Amino acid sequence: MLFEIEIPTREEFELIDVTPIIEEKVRESGTKDGIAVIFTRHTTTALLINENESGLLEDVKEFFESFIPKGKGYRHNRIDSNAHSHLRSIILNPSLTIPIKDGRLLLGTWQSVIFAELDGPRRRKLFVKICEC
Numbered sequence: 001m002l003f004e005i006e007i008p009t010r011e012e013f014e015l016i017d018v019t020p021i022i023e024e025k026v027r028e029s030g031t032k033d034g035i036a037v038i039f040t041r042h043t044t045t046a047l048l049i050n051e052n053e054s055g056l057l058e059d060v061k062e063f064f065e066s067f068i069p070k071g072k073g074y075r076h077n078r079i080d081s082n083a084h085s086h087l088r089s090i091i092l093n094p095s096l097t098i099p100i101k102d103g104r105l106l107l108g109t110w111q112s113v114i115f116a117e118l119d120g121p122r123r124r125k126l127f128v129k130i131c132e133c
Contacts, residue, residue, distance in 0.1 A: 001029045003128040009120035013061055016115045017052040018126065022098075023105055025128045032103050034132040039095040041127070044085040044119035046092030052112035064088050064118075085119035092116060100130070 003025045007016065018038075026036060038047055050056065074083030096113065099106040107113075115126060 001031075001130045003028075003130070005126045005128065007115055007117075007124040007126050009117040009122055009124060011117065012120050013064070014117040014120055015057045015060060016117065017112045018115045019052070019105070019107070019112045021126075022113055022128055026100055026103065026105060026130060029130040029132075030103075031100055031130050031132045034100045034130060036098045036100055036105060037095060037129040037131070038098070038113060039127045039129070040115070040124065041094070042124055044082060044089055044117075045124055046089045046094060046116040046118065047096045048092055048114045048116060049096060049098075049107070049111050050114060051110040052114065053110075057114075082119045088118045089116075 005018075005021055005025075007018070009016070022036060022038060040047055050060075068084050068087045070084045072084070074087070076083035076086060098113070115124075117124065
């Protein structure tokens with residue numbers, strides 16, 4: 001079963017916990033045991049699994065802003081001003097695969113699925129493929 005989910009973002013760099021949305025789609029699918037594949041097809045977004053704690057999320061933003069700063073003389077900026085967003089996305093993931101057991105995502109206690117908007121605000125799409133196996 002494939003779900004297409006619209007994610008409206010509000011900030012240029014935003015980290016959004018999409019775990020409840022993914023869990024809802026698992027329930028809708030009726031899958032008891034299988035996998036969920038989550039995919040973003042945008043080159044300036046990414047997915048990660050980590051703790052959804054406000055201090056940590058601010059640290060992640062600060063890390064990327066210092067490691068890959070906006071406004072540096074990137075060659076891609078000659079045609080568009082978002083090279084930093086593309087570069088940030090290449091060290092993250094466009095997709096995640098999470099096991100499903102007993103109708104639930106098999107995430108650790110502190111793990112959340114985080115959608116990273118790196119060039120917002122925009123209307124983004126997230127795809128969730130749920131397979132029973």
